[in-house]
Amino acid sequence: MNPTLSLKDIQKSFGGVTAIQNFSLDLFPGEIVALVGDNGAGKSTLIKIVSGVHRPTSGDIALDGASVSFSDASAARSHGIEVVYQDLALADEQPVYMNMFLGRELTRKPFGLLDKTRMRSETQSLVDQLDVRIPSASSTIRDLSGGQRQGIAIARATHWASKLILLDEPTAALGVAETAKVEELVASLKERNLAILIISHSLDQVFRLSDRICVLRRGEQIGVRKTAETDKNEIIAMITGVHNQ
Amino acid sequence: MEQALTKLRNMDLQRSVIYFGFLAIFLFFAFTLHDDGFLTSRNLTNIVLQTAPATIMAIGLVFALSAGEIDLSFGSIVAVSALSAAVAMQSGPMILGVAAGLGAGILIGAFNGLLVAYLRLPSFLVTLATMGLFAGIARSMTDLRSIPVINETFTGIFGSGRLFGVPSLVIWTIVAVIVGHIIYRNTRFGAHVLAVGDSARAAQVSGIKVPRVRLMVLTLCGATAGLAGLLYAGRIQAAKYTMGESDLMTVIAAVIVGGTALNGGKGSIIGALLGSLMMGMLNNGLILMGLQVSDQMIVRGLIILLAVAISLREIRR
Numbered sequence: 001m002n003p004t005l006s007l008k009d010i011q012k013s014f015g016g017v018t019a020i021q022n023f024s025l026d027l028f029p030g031e032i033v034a035l036v037g038d039n040g041a042g043k044s045t046l047i048k049i050v051s052g053v054h055r056p057t058s059g060d061i062a063l064d065g066a067s068v069s070f071s072d073a074s075a076a077r078s079h080g081i082e083v084v085y086q087d088l089a090l091a092d093e094q095p096v097y098m099n100m101f102l103g104r105e106l107t108r109k110p111f112g113l114l115d116k117t118r119m120r121s122e123t124q125s126l127v128d129q130l131d132v133r134i135p136s137a138s139s140t141i142r143d144l145s146g147g148q149r150q151g152i153a154i155a156r157a158t159h160w161a162s163k164l165i166l167l168d169e170p171t172a173a174l175g176v177a178e179t180a181k182v183e184e185l186v187a188s189l190k191e192r193n194l195a196i197l198i199i200s201h202s203l204d205q206v207f208r209l210s211d212r213i214c215v216l217r218r219g220e221q222i223g224v225r226k227t228a229e230t231d232k233n234e235i236i237a238m239i240t241g242v243h244n245q
Numbered sequence: 246m247e248q249a250l251t252k253l254r255n256m257d258l259q260r261s262v263i264y265f266g267f268l269a270i271f272l273f274f275a276f277t278l279h280d281d282g283f284l285t286s287r288n289l290t291n292i293v294l295q296t297a298p299a300t301i302m303a304i305g306l307v308f309a310l311s312a313g314e315i316d317l318s319f320g321s322i323v324a325v326s327a328l329s330a331a332v333a334m335q336s337g338p339m340i341l342g343v344a345a346g347l348g349a350g351i352l353i354g355a356f357n358g359l360l361v362a363y364l365r366l367p368s369f370l371v372t373l374a375t376m377g378l379f380a381g382i383a384r385s386m387t388d389l390r391s392i393p394v395i396n397e398t399f400t401g402i403f404g405s406g407r408l409f410g411v412p413s414l415v416i417w418t419i420v421a422v423i424v425g426h427i428i429y430r431n432t433r434f435g436a437h438v439l440a441v442g443d444s445a446r447a448a449q450v451s452g453i454k455v456p457r458v459r460l461m462v463l464t465l466c467g468a469t470a471g472l473a474g475l476l477y478a479g480r481i482q483a484a485k486y487t488m489g490e491s492d493l494m495t496v497i498a499a500v501i502v503g504g505t506a507l508n509g510g511k512g513s514i515i516g517a518l519l520g521s522l523m524m525g526m527l528n529n530g531l532i533l534m535g536l537q538v539s540d541q542m543i544v545r546g547l548i549i550l551l552a553v554a555i556s557l558r559e560i561r562r
Contacts, residue, residue: 056504089450091443093510094436102440103451105433113431 323489355469403479442509
């Protein structure tokens with residue numbers, strides 16, 4: 001099976017500073033890989049490289065076995081890669097369905113006017129499928145709870161991603177119950193055969209959700225472990241570089 | 246019942262206030278000025294005719310404010326546009342005058358837009374500066390002289406003419422409001438304008454070209470001010486540098502009373518129309534009541550304060 005995303009010897013430097021060095025990782029369809037590491041380890045830089053915001057200084061990115069190079073985030077999006085940003089990137093005063101189709105609004109012939117009916121119904125069926133409970137597809141984002149907003153941001157990514165979803169701290173701002181709901185949602189994406197790369201500071205969450213864990217420290221790839229075959233102590237030791245066995 | 250009450254409480258106060266305000270002012274004048282001819286169809290038509298340029302500028306401003314920008318220069322654009330049209334028609338055909346007037350508006354708007362979108366200067370400061378700049382240019386264009394407009398086709402289309410008995414200024418207003426409303430509510434451009442004003446970051450990461458939207462809304466503002474200049478020139482059959490001078494406050498007030506948020510992401514074209522008519526009604530009523538110009542200005546200022554207070558109350562919610 002071809003990996004959905006294949007990163008090979010990725011290196012990125014800003015001026016003289018190396019942010020990522022020799023990073024290699026394969027992500028398979030229906031797999032959740034967690035990216036962990038301390039602040040400044042290079043997790044966000046890596047997400048930005050995969051989503052087309054930064055271009056790697058050297059190294060190869062391949063999607064389904066074909067080498068790709070993204071000139072910007074739109075290019076990555078058109079290849080089926082979606083990002084759920086930490087700040088969610090939602091327009092608060094607009095209805096849910098307009099956010100779902102932000103920048104990719106559906107129009108109707110012959111005048112090219114917005115097809116709000118279809119956007120509304122597609123949004124409704126998507127949130128129903130994913131069990132994101134909101135009053136309606138026409139609700140304004142501002143009137144939703146943090147968990148509902150996160151749900152919408154993930155649903156949007158799910159709707160457009162054909163290959164890969166990058167999640168940046170999806171539950172950092174949520175309470176216990178909402179976190180559980182969002183984790184359930186993320187786990188359900190596996191059935192859609194999407195590859196998922198998730199950044200999280202919560203090791204509990206990482207162990208609940210991921211299939212594999214990739215550890216970064218100061219831009220260096222320390223190692224990749226199967227979640228089932230490792231434990232928190234090992235991962236913490238890898239993150240901090242301190243071995244206390 | 247409980248649900249209905251909650252719904253009522255959550256109803257967009259800012260958006261509904263214009264309807265109540267409009268109705269309240271209308272009824273107030275209808276009763277108090279009944280004997281002074283407020284309710285005559287002639288007077289009511291007059292209100293629409295007088296507010297036509299302001300309504301059209303208000304439409305442009307709804308787009309600008311919704312995108313999180315503001316245009317303060319449209320009053321000066323009106324004068325430059327009217328004068329350009331009048332000067333062009335002194336020796337040229339009507340079409341040249343229309344092109345000169347609209348063209349001046351679009352160019353100045355695009356000039357504002359380029360500075361805001363690509364040099365990242367705040368639109369408040371850019372248009373504050375160009376307001377002065379083009380007010381000066383309007384003054385120097387014809388050495389403060391007013392230029393007559395005698396082209397009858399022009400004054401018909403843009404001023405005193407009628408189509409099927411409907412005054413042309415009423416038709417301009419209706420067409421502009423309908424077209425503006427459809428673009429605002431039912432096109433991708435309208436959606437992008439709202440998204441940019443709501444969250445420029447969300448818009449940008451969604452692939453919307455944020456600078457282009459900013460350029461477009463300010464150009465649109467210039468275009469509507471250019472059209473307003475033509476309408477003034479057509480109705481008054483002359484162009485003068487003072488045209489549009491007093492519209493700044495009226496138009497901004499109309500737009501904000503009409504439910505458009507000062508800081509973007511939310512607005513209404515129909516609201517702006519009602520806001521503009523409300524301002525026209527106020528002017529008209531205050532004149533019929535025999536108030537001095539100074540008193541009219543005071544009342545208008547107070548109304549704007551009230552509108553801004555309600556608008557900000559909504560934002561803090």
